Amino acid sequence: MKNWLTVKEGDRPLIVSFPHTGTMLPEDIAHNFVSPELARRDTDWWVDQLYAFAADMGATLVHTAISRSVIDANRDPSGASLYPGQNTTNLCPLTTFDNQPLYRAGHEPKETEIAHRRDAFHAPYHHAIEDQISRLKATHAKVVLYDAHSIRSQIPHLFEGLLPVYNVGSNYKTTCAPELAERIETICAASDQPSVLDGRFRGGWTVRHHGQPENGVHAVQMELSCRGYLREPIGSVSEADWPVPFDPDFAAPMIETLKQVLAACLAFAETP
Structure with a gap:
């Protein structure tokens, strides 16, 4: 396995993927950024720790250590926008979520560099997910792929x-069975958080x-607002106050809800 790609195999029909918790900036790329801190600012901080319980439930974990600022494993490799008409970041982002330049002037990645990063980091990550789907489908009729994310609670751009706090994504109930998406949202709503x-x-x-319910x-996808599990400074952040440390006690209520969510995913997948 590549030193930036980690797969922990479980036997139950659930895969939890972590595309944005990585902070690795390859040496041949790092010097092009304005700063390492800015290049890591939009990391999904501590989300892999938040879901540390998932392995004990028998889930398979797929994790890339590469920073999303190098290449975003959750973007279309063609570069097409997933949210036309809305502000977003690119396959190889040029700005932070707050629209600050990531690269020093003249050091932005060219098409050949983007293609290299796609082949080196994006494709292997998704091949790993495909391999795990195939492995689990050999013994299970249904498999759930749960894509774990977080984001700061307030980003005007x-x-x-x-x-x-809980943002459940099923692309209008097309990437999974509608009853699974609805069950997850019901659990989240019962937490008394938005x-x-x-x-x-x-x-x-x-x-x-990857979602092919048929x-x-x-x-x-689960996009969590950071205030649900971190003592997040709401609004703009800087190196002085972001990221804040992970506190398991503060995160405990959300962890309990997420345990219920993953249990529901497993119950759905394991029910004929």
Whole structure:
């Protein structure tokens, strides 16, 4: 296995993928960024720790250590926008979520460099997911792919106001069975935290590409607002106050809800 790609295999029909928790900046790329801190600012901080319980449930975990600022594993490899008409970031982002330049002037990646990163990091990550889907489909009629994300609660460049705490994405109930998406949203709503199904974040390329409910592969994205599990400074952030440390006690209520969510995914997948 590549040193930046980790797969922990489980036997139950659930795959949890982590496309944005990585902070690795390859040496031949790192010097092109304005700063390492800025290049890592939009990381899905501590999400892999938040779901540490998933392996004990028998889930398979797929994780890339490459920073999303190098290449975003949840973007269409063709470069096509997943959210036409809305502000978003590219396959190889040029700006942060707050629309700050990531690269020093004149050091932005050219097409040949983007193609190299796609072949080196994006394709192997999704091949790993495909391999795990195939492995689990050999013994299970249904498999759930759960794409785990988080984002700061307030980013005016990307969305208005405060984002709901739980953002369930099924691309309008096309990447998974509608009853699975609805069950997950019901669990989130019962937490008494704001939740939405197919709102601003209705699912990125991972769930849209791999989700094939007609073939027994049900994919769902969970975008968590950071305030749900971190003592997040709401609004703009800087190196001085972001990221904040992971505190398991503070995150405990959300962890309990997420355990229920993954249990529901397994119950769905294991029910004939």
